[in-house]
Amino acid sequence: MTKERFKQLLKPIAEGLFGPQGTRRGPEMPHYVIRPVGMIVEDLCRIPEEDWAYYAFSREPLNGKFNDEQRLDLTRQAIACGREYAQKLADQYRMRDPEKLAKQLGLLVDFPDMPQNTERVLFAEFREPNKMHIYMDGVRKGRALLSEPGVPHALTGQLDIVKLLIGHELFHWVEERYKKEIWTRTYKIELWAPKPLHNRSSVAVLGEIAAMAFTKELNALPYSPYVMDAFLVYGYSPEAASGLYEEMMRLAGRTARLPEEDPPAALPEGETKGEPTA
């Protein structure tokens, strides 16, 4: 892989982990102050699940159709939906391990190094009707970061990156199987159409939020799996991950920290250095 190609591939990575959700693809990535990975996960793991609402919706093409109150309300419903199906499957099959559950449900999971289609770099992918790819290059890079200072404490011994990714993709299979009744698919918004036509659309991000809640529940994680967006990107680009961290913190109503060795003069205009929010 050439250096140029690698740079190109980082752009979509920095825009979201689990799918083609980028809506703001700029020509050049701005520069960000690089934080230690331990600081990033420590702060992001403290963000409660529903406070990820605005970050999640910022990746939604129909984001502009909603106000903040609706974004928060829909996020809560999507979380409830993901949890409900995780519980339902765990009870029905008497297992919570996402990898075993996927096998039990007839999914074919494989573990290639990288996506064959190099147009976008993903960490995992569900392909209808029953295939799932977990890309091990990103997983290995993530595992290498698990021993960095502060990371084991923040992410806890509970984290198994592969099982987390399988759990997320498994929800997309669940959505297909229950598409007539599952809330993430039955919820629609009315888009403009000339009378008397109707143009009703489902909202893709609801499936993403629910998939995160689903895998959070199966893996019994105390933090939102959205943390992995920044964590796994860090394995490829600490700078892109630091940019994501800033954006995530801002959208969750928090102040991003700067590395301790950084002088206060480097603070962006209008921002104060805050203590991490509990």
Ligand SMILES: [Zn+2]
């Ligand atoms: Zn997804």
